[in-house]
Amino acid sequence: MIDYQGSFNDGRSAGRQEVSVSLGTDGLSITGAGLTEPVFWPYNELVAVDNIASQAPFRIGCASWPDARLTLEDQRLLADFRVHAPQLFGPPVSKRLRNAVAAIAGAGLLGASIWFGLPLASRFVASMIPISWEVALSDQFADEIVEQFASMTGDSPRVCNNEEGALALDRLVTQLAEADGSPYEFDVKVIDGKLNNAFALPGGRVFIFRGLLEFAENPDEVSAVLAHEMGHITHQHGTRAIVQGLGVSFVFSVLLGDMGGGVIAAAGEILLRMSYSRDAESEADDSAIDLLQKSGLHVGGLSSFFKRLAQEDGDLPSALQLLSTHPSSEKRAQLTNGLEDVGRVALSDTDWKALQDICKQ
Known part of the structure; x- marks a missing residue:
């Protein structure tokens, strides 16, 4: 054998x-x-x-x-x-069908690029990318990205899995996911690191560092950050960045099932160095507020999180710039001003304590 x-x-x-x-x-x-x-x-x-x-x-x-x-x-x-x-x-695909798909995709991308410009064209093309491919790409590079973040504070990228904390996190994710109604299955993990950060990858993966749980004053702030990261996923900001970076050849490779190592490596490199635009960050902020309202949760945590971040750091810490070019914390502290905040607390006191202790072994 x-x-x-x-x-x-x-x-x-x-x-x-x-x-x-x-x-x-x-x-x-x-x-x-x-x-x-x-x-x-x-x-x-x-x-x-x-x-x-x-x-x-x-x-x-x-x-x-x-x-x-x-x-x-x-x-x-x-x-x-x-x-x-x-x-x-998988099922075989005929050469004629492959050529037809390529022609349609190419015409669609070219037409969208001419009519709308590259950013909107990337939105159009990203919507054609199978979720299964987004998941596969993120699975392949998630470990490397987590390690890169963890190295900023000299931490080992251990996934925290204290049972009570994991259950509390699952309850929070479920509240948001059920209200979101998107086709994505969200997979959220906490990493045992001091970095005050969270980030999302295409396909539904979200990582929260222990440092963010320690910085947050209440579960509403964590739910707001999580809703923001889910907004990046549902709006396909990471996938759109890959489309813009690799162009038509990438689209053909995905649609025709010809995802060679070169295409995967190039897409992964973009994920490792990705920086969201301010428009993408603002779109994710708006999406977070909408999702929190649909979930019946407090929305004020989004503003309070960035208000304290602005007070402590003036703006986002430099470590947070790795994947995102965020709008200023001062501006984001005003996001929920004027909104009626009648929602409920995201987690019970018991679940909040369990989530804060999720990295304890």
Whole structure:
């Protein structure tokens, strides 16, 4: 039996483990020094994260391990996967259909660019990108981005998973997600780092640093920041930045399922260096207020958060400029002035304390 080498992320921590993978009669067996026990993935539960037929390395997941990812490179695996897990390859697409999609996409992008200009064209094109691809891209680069943020304060990018805190966070996310009504499934994690920050990636992933929970005075401030980050996702600000950066060739690659390593790497580089425009930040602020109102939660936390940030730092700390060029905190402190704030508190006192303690082991 051949052992294939790969890397494994269990979805509960930010780190990856080097593993060996062997193919059995009914599924994959994953072993490694960093795993307390072997992991077994049945063939019929395997799902493709990347286009495994045209990309190396490629990643697969498992239905019963929804957040885990296994990265492999050996193309010899494909023959066995075609026999035991044909669902990984998806339905075939005819050459004629591929050409037709390319022509339509190209005409649409060109027409939108001429008629509306590049920023609005990127909005049009981003709306055509499958959510599954946004999720796959973010999964591939999330660890690297988290590590880059954590390095600013010399922290290790550990995902906080205190059970009571995780349940409290889930209750907060659920309140917002149910009111949002978007097709995205939001995956929010807290990172054990001192940085006062939160950021979102395309496809639904949001990361909050422990430092933000310590800075926030109440759960309404955290819910407001979370709603803001969810606004970036639903408005596809990250995806639109990638479209603007890579242009028509990127669109064709996504729509035709030809996502080679070069395209993935280029998109990931844009994510690592992405800076939202002030218009995007303002759009996310407006979206946050709307979402908080729909959720029946207090909206004042958005302004109070930035008011105190302006008082303590004058404006946003330089570390927060990595992914975003934010409007000034002074201006954002006025966002909810004049709004009737009749909503309820985002979390009970017990849940708020649990969320603040989510990084305690």
